[in-house]
Amino acid sequence: MGKPVILITGGLTGIGRATAVAFAEKGAKVVVAGRRDEVGKTLAEELRVLGSEAEFVHADVRNEDEVRAMVEETVARFGRLDVAVNNAGTEGVPGPITDQTAQTYHDTFDTNVLGVVLSMKYEVRVMKEQASGVIINISSTVGHAAFGLVAATQGTMYAGSKHAVEGLTKSVALEVASSGIRVNAVAPGPIDTGMLLRTAGAPDKVEGLMKVIPQGRLGRTKELAAAIVFLASEDAAFITGHVLDVDGGLAAS
Numbered sequence: 001m002g003k004p005v006i007l008i009t010g011g012l013t014g015i016g017r018a019t020a021v022a023f024a025e026k027g028a029k030v031v032v033a034g035r036r037d038e039v040g041k042t043l044a045e046e047l048r049v050l051g052s053e054a055e056f057v058h059a060d061v062r063n064e065d066e067v068r069a070m071v072e073e074t075v076a077r078f079g080r081l082d083v084a085v086n087n088a089g090t091e092g093v094p095g096p097i098t099d100q101t102a103q104t105y106h107d108t109f110d111t112n113v114l115g116v117v118l119s120m121k122y123e124v125r126v127m128k129e130q131a132s133g134v135i136i137n138i139s140s141t142v143g144h145a146a147f148g149l150v151a152a153t154q155g156t157m158y159a160g161s162k163h164a165v166e167g168l169t170k171s172v173a174l175e176v177a178s179s180g181i182r183v184n185a186v187a188p189g190p191i192d193t194g195m196l197l198r199t200a201g202a203p204d205k206v207e208g209l210m211k212v213i214p215q216g217r218l219g220r221t222k223e224l225a226a227a228i229v230f231l232a233s234e235d236a237a238f239i240t241g242h243v244l245d246v247d248g249g250l251a252a253s
């Protein structure tokens, strides 16, 4: 393969942005998708300076027309889609189950779950035509572990949505395993991004959070990007339907 074509949803900040930079530094063609056009165009410029043929595409992953257009524009620009990183996510509105409403459900699940469903729908259509491709969904440790942390942060809806991401990842992996397509998830522990700071609410809460992580520190976006780049690579050719913890030991604790 020549330079692979990479699509990253929610690619303008945090883990998505670090992943875009990591792929760009490897010379890949990178499409960053997001909701803020000016920020996206500026990032695409920065990726071009790194030597990547990079583009920004506007896409809110809750909107099926925008997701379809995101994939179509990627293929129109670069002719194929080799790697899709379904990273767009929200912490939603944390709170006890007794306070949840249909709206708070939609606030979390429409981005974290429907967004992954719609993204995979159009990505797999292209990858089936190619008979190749890699999809990496971004879950969380709380997609399968760390329930004490979920209770302490009242992140029940978020944890539920990430469980769905892992179920979808494994189910679709099996659906497309014989089509030359691999589907995996990366499950970050607490990572130093805007989402973590919004969720924790205050710097002293971040300190408290670090105490529950066996390695005693937050993860770095670069460390997540490295795991994603590995799963996208030929070195991971026999890995599909897998959820890779990148969490300083949190899931094992």
Ligand SMILES: NC(=O)c1ccc[n+]([C@@H]2O[C@H](COP(=O)([O-])OP(=O)(O)OC[C@H]3O[C@@H](n4cnc5c(N)ncnc54)[C@H](OP(=O)(O)O)[C@@H]3O)[C@@H](O)[C@H]2O)c1
Pocket: 009, 010, 011, 012, 013, 014, 015, 016, 034, 035, 036, 059, 060, 061, 062, 087, 088, 089, 090, 091, 111, 115, 138, 139, 140, 141, 187, 188, 189, 190, 191, 192, 193, 194, 195, 196
């Ligand atoms: N940081 C952590 O500790 C941690 C831990 C476990 C899992 N994760 C997961 O990692 C992924 C990346 O999060 P992050 O930590 O890098 O935080 P982040 O910087 O807040 O990134 C989230 C990105 O998703 C975008 N986004 C949100 N809703 C969207 C929508 N409906 N359509 C398109 N884009 C949307 C945001 O764009 P806007 O600026 O437009 O809102 C933002 O760029 C998420 O799936 C998150 O759940 C993070």
